[in-house]
Amino acid sequence: MSLLTMAYRNIFRNKRRSLLSGIAILIATMSILLLFGLIDGMKDDMKKNLIDFYLGNIRIRNAQYTAYEHLNPLMLGVPLSSSMNALAGIEGIDTIAPRIKLPAGLIRDTETGLLIQAVDFEVEKKFQHIDVYLKEGRLPESPDAREIVLTKWLLNKLNVNLNDKITLLIQTKTGGTNAMTFRICGVLEYPVAMLNSSSAYIPLRVGQYFARMDDLVTEILIKTKPAVDEKLMAQTIKMLPELQRDYEIKTWKEINEIYSFFEMAQGIYIVIAIVFFILASTVIINTTLMVVFERMKEIGTLGALGMEGGEITKLFFLEALIIACVAAFLGAIAGNIVGIPLAIYGIDFSGAMQGISMEVSGVVRLKLSLVNTVLVFCYSIIVSACAVLIPSRQAAHIKPIQALRST
Amino acid sequence: MITIDALVKTYREGESEVHALRGVSLEIKPGEFTAIAGPSGSGKTTLLNIIGLLDDADSGKILIDGRDIQTFSGKERARFRREKLGFVFQTFNLIPVLTAYENVALALNLLQISAKEIESRTIAILHEVGLKGAENRLPSKLSGGQQQRVAIARALVKRPLLVLADEPTANLDSVTGEEIMKLMLELNKKHGTTFIFSTHDPMVMLYATRLIKLHDGLIVSDERR
Numbered sequence: 001m002s003l004l005t006m007a008y009r010n011i012f013r014n015k016r017r018s019l020l021s022g023i024a025i026l027i028a029t030m031s032i033l034l035l036f037g038l039i040d041g042m043k044d045d046m047k048k049n050l051i052d053f054y055l056g057n058i059r060i061r062n063a064q065y066t067a068y069e070h071l072n073p074l075m076l077g078v079p080l081s082s083s084m085n086a087l088a089g090i091e092g093i094d095t096i097a098p099r100i101k102l103p104a105g106l107i108r109d110t111e112t113g114l115l116i117q118a119v120d121f122e123v124e125k126k127f128q129h130i131d132v133y134l135k136e137g138r139l140p141e142s143p144d145a146r147e148i149v150l151t152k153w154l155l156n157k158l159n160v161n162l163n164d165k166i167t168l169l170i171q172t173k174t175g176g177t178n179a180m181t182f183r184i185c186g187v188l189e190y191p192v193a194m195l196n197s198s199s200a201y202i203p204l205r206v207g208q209y210f211a212r213m214d215d216l217v218t219e220i221l222i223k224t225k226p227a228v229d230e231k232l233m234a235q236t237i238k239m240l241p242e243l244q245r246d247y248e249i250k251t252w253k254e255i256n257e258i259y260s261f262f263e264m265a266q267g268i269y270i271v272i273a274i275v276f277f278i279l280a281s282t283v284i285i286n287t288t289l290m291v292v293f294e295r296m297k298e299i300g301t302l303g304a305l306g307m308e309g310g311e312i313t314k315l316f317f318l319e320a321l322i323i324a325c326v327a328a329f330l331g332a333i334a335g336n337i338v339g340i341p342l343a344i345y346g347i348d349f350s351g352a353m354q355g356i357s358m359e360v361s362g363v364v365r366l367k368l369s370l371v372n373t374v375l376v377f378c379y380s381i382i383v384s385a386c387a388v389l390i391p392s393r394q395a396a397h398i399k400p401i402q403a404l405r406s407t
Numbered sequence: 408m409i410t411i412d413a414l415v416k417t418y419r420e421g422e423s424e425v426h427a428l429r430g431v432s433l434e435i436k437p438g439e440f441t442a443i444a445g446p447s448g449s450g451k452t453t454l455l456n457i458i459g460l461l462d463d464a465d466s467g468k469i470l471i472d473g474r475d476i477q478t479f480s481g482k483e484r485a486r487f488r489r490e491k492l493g494f495v496f497q498t499f500n501l502i503p504v505l506t507a508y509e510n511v512a513l514a515l516n517l518l519q520i521s522a523k524e525i526e527s528r529t530i531a532i533l534h535e536v537g538l539k540g541a542e543n544r545l546p547s548k549l550s551g552g553q554q555q556r557v558a559i560a561r562a563l564v565k566r567p568l569l570v571l572a573d574e575p576t577a578n579l580d581s582v583t584g585e586e587i588m589k590l591m592l593e594l595n596k597k598h599g600t601t602f603i604f605s606t607h608d609p610m611v612m613l614y615a616t617r618l619i620k621l622h623d624g625l626i627v628s629d630e631r632r
């Protein structure tokens with residue numbers, strides 16, 4: 001007759017109360033698992049968006065560009081051919097996307113400004129999967145086609161339609177003005193609100209010619225192959241003689257602070273989880289206290305039989321621990337089951353994300369992971385075990401004589 | 408075997424004092440079947456609790472098997488109870504989630520005894536107390552008399568030096584109570600186990616081979632029969 005069997009049977013003496021304790025822990029475990037899944041999903045989504053649409057794994061810019069970014073200094077560019085040649089020797093690069101950021105004005109009865117980007121569409125298909133986000137029309141036919149793709153949102157804002165022609169006015173690298181007419185050949189729709197309000201693309205060569213950039217681009221984005229250390233690669237690129245001076249070479253993490261903040265906040269999530277588990281544990285603490293009080297006579301009997309305080313503590317501790325383990329286990333399973341549809345279909349935050357300039361998609365998919373499941377399961381058990389130790393130890397302090405008298 | 412000398416116990420509750428024992432001295436020999444009788448409040452339970460190492464006396468000496476139990480630490484007390492003492496309670500006090508068999512075996516589980524021996528001793532004592540066939544029943548499925556038999560088996564299975572029973576028949580009807588007394592006496596004769604039990608029931612006193620009467624915390628008579 002082991003203590004464990006006794007503890008196990010004791011669980012069923014008051015089923016409703018045991019159930020209640022279990023449910024509190026189950027819900028806490030499930031909720032925290034879903035919360036962690038959501039945070040991880042957001043992080044992954046943000047990372048993907050930052051890399052695909054904004055920064056690449058590594059971004060190369062002219063060292064002066066960032067300081068004058070608000071002026072869109074086209075003369076502070078990066079020479080494309082020599083850079084491409086230099087980068088050709090680097091291992092681990094998946095795709096290189098040169099981009100030119102051009103502020104432009106729409107010539108009509110009134111002038112409306114927009115930021116266009118000159119890109120290599122063939123590259124962008126690989127880099128950001130631009131074809132996936134193409135909702136209507138097509139991408140420019142050739143690298144020299146005077147065609148533009150816009151987001152649906154911009155289409156509405158500019159009050160134009162697919163296949164309309166628009167004339168854009170820009171300032172060239174040398175400071176002169178230039179205008180060019182583009183046909184709207186495609187309409188894009190992104191999952192990220194921020195992208196939708198600002199994305200307009202023209203072919204790279206057209207852009208270079210339009211702005212008299214010669215061989216310059218404003219930035220070169222590099223996407224690394226999976227499992228390549230981007231930091232190390234950035235170091236290597238910095239050593240290239242062609243790019244040694246005058247260029248800013250940074251990884252996406254170095255550039256974007258919000259993501260790093262997310263990562264730094266990891267410790268806070270754990271604290272939140274523990275606080276949550278402690279709250280849930282109050283139910284089981286209370287139950288255990290009641291149980292100790294109710295079974296006073298038994299505590300006295302066991303004491304009279306010569307069972308020591310530690311053993312009696314163990315008896316009550318095990319009872320609560322079994323409940324906590326089962327509940328945490330079921331909570332972990334429940335979290336994964338509830339999480340599956342949320343991982344597949346995502347949670348729609350687009351309403352809430354309106355107007356928030358963060359690189360997070362409107363629909364965030366939960367990221368479920370075994371690591372998180374095991375971690376949350378363990379947290380849940382450790383916290384409830386510690387919590388339950390308090391009332392269990394009470395049982396050891398009761399003298400058999402006092403306990404026996406309470407009949 | 409048990410030597411008690413000038414035992415005093417006073418309960419204090421705030422201002423008031425209750426003199427539960429006021430200098431009790433007695434000697435109990437191995438194998439005695441002793442009844443402690445007396446009206447309510449005379450100090451029977453208090454005396455049994457002190458002998459059973461559940462409570463402390465304020466002054467006086469008590470030796471069991473030559474050992475001064477008042478010098479024991481908490482751990483030593485638990486160990487002594489575990490190994491040497493058996494308790495039978497007025498309200499039976501079986502563990503409700505354990506079967507008759509498990510309740511008895513529990514007393515042996517606390518000792519360093521092989522599983523095989525635990526089984527054989529448990530079965531044997533349950534048969535002795537007349538519970539053959541009821542081994543796997545939970546206390547709630549046993550009558551009061553049967554529950555007290557389990558409790559007696561639990562007290563005796565460890566082959567204790569001494570069994571302490573505080574009003575073991577008080578919660579039983581007179582017929583069952585008498586059966587329990589017969590059983591205890593039989594076991595006392597068979598195993599030579601020392602019994603000390605308290606009672607106010609004259610019928611129960613008839614079974615005792617020694618009758619000690621307490622009144623207001625003092626022994627007023629002590630007769631061997």
Ligand SMILES: Nc1ncnc2c1ncn2[C@@H]1O[C@H](COP(=O)(O)OP(=O)(O)OP(=O)(O)O)[C@@H](O)[C@H]1O
Binds near residue numbers: 418420451
């Ligand atoms: N824990 C306690 N605190 C205060 N007074 C106590 C305590 N235990 C017992 N007493 C008092 O000590 C006296 C002796 O009590 P005790 O329980 O030993 O008597 P008893 O002979 O067993 O009585 P009963 O036949 O009613 O069981 C009584 O007056 C009782 O009220």
Ligand SMILES: [Mg+2]
Binds near residue numbers: 451453573
């Ligand atoms: Mg009493």
